[in-house]
Amino acid sequence: MTKNGGNSLERVLAVLEVFSENHLEWTPEELMEELGYSRPTLYRYLKTLREAGLLTSMPNAGFTLGPKVVEMDYLLRKSDALILNGSAHLKNLTERYSCTALLVRWYGDKLLCVDSLASVKNPRSSYPRGRPMPLGRGAIARSIMAFLPRRHLMPMIERTFDELRAVGLGNTPDEIVESLKRVRKAGYAVAFGEVTPGVVGIAAPVFDAGQSPIASVCVTIAGHLVNGKTIEEISLEVRGAATQVSEALSLHRHGVDTTDILTE
Amino acid sequence: MTKNGGNSLERVLAVLEVFSENHLEWTPEELMEELGYSRPTLYRYLKTLREAGLLTSMPNAGFTLGPKVVEMDYLLRKSDALILNGSAHLKNLTERYSCTALLVRWYGDKLLCVDSLASVKNPRSSYPRGRPMPLGRGAIARSIMAFLPRRHLMPMIERTFDELRAVGLGNTPDEIVESLKRVRKAGYAVAFGEVTPGVVGIAAPVFDAGQSPIASVCVTIAGHLVNGKTIEEISLEVRGAATQVSEALSLHRHGVDTTDILTE
DNA sequence: GCAATAATCTCTTTTTATGGGATTTTTGCA
DNA sequence: TGCAAAAATCCCATAAAAAGAGATTATTGC
Numbered sequence: 198m199t200k201n202g203g204n205s206l207e208r209v210l211a212v213l214e215v216f217s218e219n220h221l222e223w224t225p226e227e228l229m230e231e232l233g234y235s236r237p238t239l240y241r242y243l244k245t246l247r248e249a250g251l252l253t254s255m256p257n258a259g260f261t262l263g264p265k266v267v268e269m270d271y272l273l274r275k276s277d278a279l280i281l282n283g284s285a286h287l288k289n290l291t292e293r294y295s296c297t298a299l300l301v302r303w304y305g306d307k308l309l310c311v312d313s314l315a316s317v318k319n320p321r322s323s324y325p326r327g328r329p330m331p332l333g334r335g336a337i338a339r340s341i342m343a344f345l346p347r348r349h350l351m352p353m354i355e356r357t358f359d360e361l362r363a364v365g366l367g368n369t370p371d372e373i374v375e376s377l378k379r380v381r382k383a384g385y386a387v388a389f390g391e392v393t394p395g396v397v398g399i400a401a402p403v404f405d406a407g408q409s410p411i412a413s414v415c416v417t418i419a420g421h422l423v424n425g426k427t428i429e430e431i432s433l434e435v436r437g438a439a440t441q442v443s444e445a446l447s448l449h450r451h452g453v454d455t456t457d458i459l460t461e
Numbered sequence: 462m463t464k465n466g467g468n469s470l471e472r473v474l475a476v477l478e479v480f481s482e483n484h485l486e487w488t489p490e491e492l493m494e495e496l497g498y499s500r501p502t503l504y505r506y507l508k509t510l511r512e513a514g515l516l517t518s519m520p521n522a523g524f525t526l527g528p529k530v531v532e533m534d535y536l537l538r539k540s541d542a543l544i545l546n547g548s549a550h551l552k553n554l555t556e557r558y559s560c561t562a563l564l565v566r567w568y569g570d571k572l573l574c575v576d577s578l579a580s581v582k583n584p585r586s587s588y589p590r591g592r593p594m595p596l597g598r599g600a601i602a603r604s605i606m607a608f609l610p611r612r613h614l615m616p617m618i619e620r621t622f623d624e625l626r627a628v629g630l631g632n633t634p635d636e637i638v639e640s641l642k643r644v645r646k647a648g649y650a651v652a653f654g655e656v657t658p659g660v661v662g663i664a665a666p667v668f669d670a671g672q673s674p675i676a677s678v679c680v681t682i683a684g685h686l687v688n689g690k691t692i693e694e695i696s697l698e699v700r701g702a703a704t705q706v707s708e709a710l711s712l713h714r715h716g717v718d719t720t721d722i723l724t725e
Numbered sequence: 726g727c728a729a730t731a732a733t734c735t736c737t738t739t740t741t742a743t744g745g746g747a748t749t750t751t752t753g754c755a
Numbered sequence: 756t757g758c759a760a761a762a763a764t765c766c767c768a769t770a771a772a773a774a775g776a777g778a779t780t781a782t783t784g785c
Binding site: 204205206207209210213214216217218221222241242245246248249250251253255256258261262263264265266267268269270271272273274275276277278302304305307309311325326327328329405406446 | 468469470471473474477478480481482485486505506509510512513514515517519520522525526527528529530531532533534535536537538539540541542566568569571573575589590591592593669670710
């Protein structure tokens with residue numbers, strides 16, 4: 198049973214938090230147990246969330262996420278500066294290589310793919326749009342961690358230490374920091390089969406106004422299609438894309454219309 | 462300025478309501494004006510919504526919908542019984558005809574496409590996934606209205622009367638009711654270029670547990686590809702799909718595992 | 726139609742959300 | 756780098772409204 202801290206606003210929104218890939222459907226009974234809310238309170242919350250369209254329920258089946266989510270997703274695709282600026286680069290990357298290109302956002306201790314495009318027959322990524330990715334493994338995670346300010350980095354290393362060590366980044370936090378410094382110097386991260394066996398990931402960070410990284414541009418490609426030379430070639434393109442997206446974001450920040458820049 | 466009725470739960474969620482295609486990005490100033498909340502209150506709401514991931518803000522740019530939306534959309538695709546049961550039928554329909562096949566949900570006075578598949582080169586529908594559709598025009602709207610219980614139908618006719626008349630359903634509410642009765646008898650609705658010029662829509666309703674309609678299965682196809690005979694042929698398939706989805710939904714309702722039925 | 730379950734209602738107590746105004750932080754620009 | 760303007764947050768007395776126990780009503784399954 199989750200501790201129900203926070204105010205009533207947080208408590209309503211906490212209802213949305215319990216929906217996960219392992220538990221897509223919840224009965225009121227289960228929710229009471231999980232969240233520790235009283236019966237009337239829970240029903241009030243559910244009523245509100247359902248009226249907002251965030252939840253639906255089939256008669257006597259449990260509650261699931263509701264159609265408002267679909268509507269918001271549509272609007273988000275039209276408004277998210279990262280997606281708007283990044284998708285052209287995904288197109289470009291997938292045209293140049295037989296690969297999947299991804300835009301991955303870092304938020305709240307999660308990595309989340311927000312857009313992806315594939316130029317391979319089997320576009321089944323282990324982490325399609327919307328599915329949170331592991332923090333410790335893969336080029337994406339590393340490309341972001343490498344550029345994190347120390348005070349954000351250290352706790353993250355603590356949390357994901359086992360994975361980071363397993364992947365060969367180092368046996369102590371300090372060794373890992375050193376490895377990440379090299380990634381930082383290179384400006385991009387490469388991973389061989391860390392997320393999906395046989396697949397190479399090449400990722401570079403996207404910055405929001407020159408501060409800390411908020412996302413990553415990544416290309417995943419079958420290992421047998423690349424070697425040291427081609428990886429370097431691709432990494433240049435990935436870095437270029439990431440840099441351009443970063444610049445577009447910082448322009449947007451100052452209220453500059455980037456439309457003409459993007460479509461050139 | 463919107464009247465801010467309701468309790469604080471509704472007021473937080475009302476913030477999500479103001480995001481629309483015409484206004485994808487909001488500054489706190491604009492939100493205060495629009496929602497009529499005091500400054501501290503609004504900032505509290507925004508803080509909560511941002512922490513929940515439902516909103517994001519770039520430094521000094523306005524607020525937009527946040528990454529949690531993407532995550533929820535992924536989960537919804539995996540949990541929505543309508544999508545889960547319907548997508549196989551969309552696949553079937555698009556394989557049989559050069560068309561776009563849609564799954565459209567009716568909720569809160571809106572029609573919302575929740576899934577679609579196209580077998581034509583130019584899959585640019587005017588109403589892609591997540592974009593609310595007009596209530597008065599098109600086969601989808603009519604296929605649902607025709608099966609609405611009278612007490613739901615009449616207010617809906619009032620609201621959309623102008624559109625319904627423009628489309629030729631009748632010049633008085635009673636005439637429209639008569640037209641809809643014919644649709645009901647046929648079990649499906651056809652529309653010629655009502656939503657997109659030159660495009661024919663053929664739609665049949667999906668029911669939740671035999672009660673009122675909650676969604677519609679629709680095929681849109683270029684007008685020059687069909688005639689009276691083929692439309693009838695397609696409508697049979699569309700009706701079949703809608704019926705099967707309805708049945709799957711009512712089974713699910715009773716807790717029956719429909720997996721084996723669907724994959725056969 | 727009837728028992729069992731699910732959802733809603735009632736009402737008082739306690740908790741907490743609210744907003745005016747002051748304060749602090751951030752930003753834009755010289 | 757520093758300074759004025761704007762944005763965001765804090766403080767706190769007051770008013771408001773959530774919360775929950777238990778009773779009540781509505782649904783459901785059979």
